[in-house]
Amino acid sequence: MKTYILWYRNDLRVHDHFVLSKAVKEADRFLPVYVFNPDNFRMLKHGFPKTGYFRLKFLLESLIDLKASLRKLGSDLHILTGKPSVVLSELAAHLNARAIYASKEHTFEELRDENELTDMLGETELRFFEDRTLMNPGGTPFSMEKIPEVFTIFRKASEKNLEHRIKLCLPDPAGLPPLPDGIEINDIPTMGDFPVETPDVNYFYPDRFLGGETNGLKRFDYYVWESKRVLEYKQTRNGLVGDDYSSKFSPWLSLGCISPRRIFFELKKFEMAEEGNASTYWLIFELLWRDYFRFVAIKHGKKIFYKGGLKNIKKSVMRDDRLFDNWKNGETGISFIDANMHELNATGYMSNRGRQVVANHFVHELQLDWRAGAAYFESQLIDYDVTSNWCNWMYVGGIGNDPIEDRRFDIEKQVEMYDPQGIYQMLWK
Ligand SMILES: Cc1cc2nc3c(=O)[nH]c(=O)nc-3n(C[C@H](O)[C@H](O)[C@H](O)COP(=O)(O)OP(=O)(O)OC[C@H]3O[C@@H](n4cnc5c(N)ncnc54)[C@H](O)[C@@H]3O)c2cc1C
CATH class of the missing domain: 3.40.50.620 (HUPs)
Structure with missing residues (x-):
């Protein structure tokens, strides 16, 4: 047997x-x-x-x-x-x-x-x-040691023949072999079994993220086939308010509740059956970022957790618990930063725009150790993914795969571009 x-x-x-x-x-x-x-x-x-x-x-x-x-x-x-x-x-x-x-x-x-x-x-x-990825490491145009340090080089090479680089989806299983004799199946624990405090939850989106494959596939069907909001993705993806400005696939992708290959081939099917445009392309472009950071982690190993990052850059950082707590709790006094942190603390999610802005502020303005910010995201993010999180933090901090080392954001300009009427800041005051 x-x-x-x-x-x-x-x-x-x-x-x-x-x-x-x-x-x-x-x-x-x-x-x-x-x-x-x-x-x-x-x-x-x-x-x-x-x-x-x-x-x-x-x-x-x-x-x-x-x-x-x-x-x-x-x-x-x-x-x-x-x-x-x-x-x-x-x-x-x-x-x-x-x-x-x-x-x-x-x-x-x-x-x-x-x-x-x-x-x-x-x-x-x-x-x-x-x-875990769209392309298996062996299916990329580069060996893992030679993954380029610049995403665009990786993307352009990967996009040639991308469909052939990705394994076709497998048929759903019809049945599974029996369990071993005599095994007593243990129950899934409950929230009370863990030392985790229930936050002061202020839900604007009570049902946005329910875990599991069933809900992940439902979200995909809704975003792509039913609402067709995917067709506007490129224009809306920097949004801050609502459910549909971006795909919201990330929590299900992070735990593998939905297969990235399934997303890819269903999007291709959608493009054939309905319409393909710059937005359907851009969603796949973003999934390539996800692959890219995983391959960067394979190439660089433990360096993705080092203070000096991939480039071993020596930067002095502040050790200031008060500054860190203020950032974490959304009490910096800068309403755009605070609103984003309030959303994170109340829902476990923050938009991509928000993540970039609060991380940039953390590293370049507060000058705190980026690893503490990344650790807080690890704890809070409902879609926490080890390589997407730590490599994005390094990128923002200028010690990863951004060729520009000191890309500082001007907060006022960010607000002007992404929340000019202050709607988001009011929502998460
Ligand atoms: C500091 C920082 C930390 C981050 N931490 C995480 C994390 O822990 N887990 C995570 O999944 N994403 C992380 N991201 C990337 C990105 O912010 C989220 O993937 C995105 O906001 C999730 O929302 P969505 O599914 O609606 O994204 P969409 O815009 O709809 O994108 C579709 C999918 O593409 C992938 N993707 C998009 N942008 C990126 C990116 N920059 N890097 C890698 N993959 C991307 C995700 O799988 C996402 O679900 C981080 C970004 C920053 C700047």
Whole structure:
């Protein structure tokens, strides 16, 4: 009897899931597992948790949805809590598992988990598969060591033949092999099981982000096929108010509730069936940024978390807890900055424009250590994605992939361009 374990990580879906389809073909008995690693829920030295309220809530909703989908396919989702290397190796030994399959990650903590598990597993085979990006690292025009430091070079080369660089989506699974005999499936924990405080939530958008594959696919259908708002994306993407100025795919992409390949090929289908324009192109352009930062992280490894960034630039920074707290709490006295931080703190989301402005202010005006700002985003953002977050922060800070090192924003000009009537600032006062 060949028993396979699928270790779910940031790939919480059943559609277009390469690892799932591979394991299913090979296994007689099959167990999908998610591991809560306490390390991801620890308090950081800054005094806030690594995973804050919104991100945790979205994760739990996504797991509930995944469990329901797996059950419909004749399987289930088993939950473990502990260091992945310890709990997975114990489980593999207990089930006498032939293999553990998982999607590949490329950043420091995730690689540490992978390496520790490799060391602890006995006979069980451990395999990782690329499944997080549009193009797999092997499908890009560059080897990972030669990923250009400038996005435009990467994008232009990638866009040639892009459709052929991306693996076709897999058919939805019709059913899954039975669970291993005698396994008792553990329940998904609830919010109360974690040391996370419920924020003073002031919802303007109560149902904007509900976790899970079902909701992610719904959002895609709405934004592209039903409302066709995608056709205005290029003009509206710097917006601040409302649900539809941008796709809002990011939370579902960050946990893998929706496959980026599915987005790509559905957009291509939409372009054929309805219309393709500069906006449909631009959405794919943005997804290439997401790929790019992942590849930058593969190339540069731990440097994406270093104070001096990719360029090892030595800049003196202020250590001022009061300035940091004021920024974090939206109490800088600059209403545009404060409004953005209020939105983040009340919903877990902030627009791309807002992120650029508050990060720019943090680094260039307050002159604080960019890593503290990035850590706060990590805690708060409902769509936190390790490489998109840390590489964007480096970019804004002039120590990453922006060829201009000191790109300072003029706040008044930003307000004039993006919130001239102060509507956003009033909304999040
Ligand atoms: C300081 C800073 C931190 C950020 N942290 C994150 C993060 O943790 N997680 C995250 O997903 N994005 C992050 N971004 C990128 C971007 O702000 C969000 O992806 C975007 O605002 C999400 O909203 P959306 O899905 O409506 O985006 P859309 O504008 O609709 O874009 C579609 C998709 O393209 C991708 N994308 C768009 N812009 C970027 C970008 N600059 N970098 C990488 N991918 C991009 C996202 O997957 C997004 O969902 C950050 C940007 C900045 C400036």
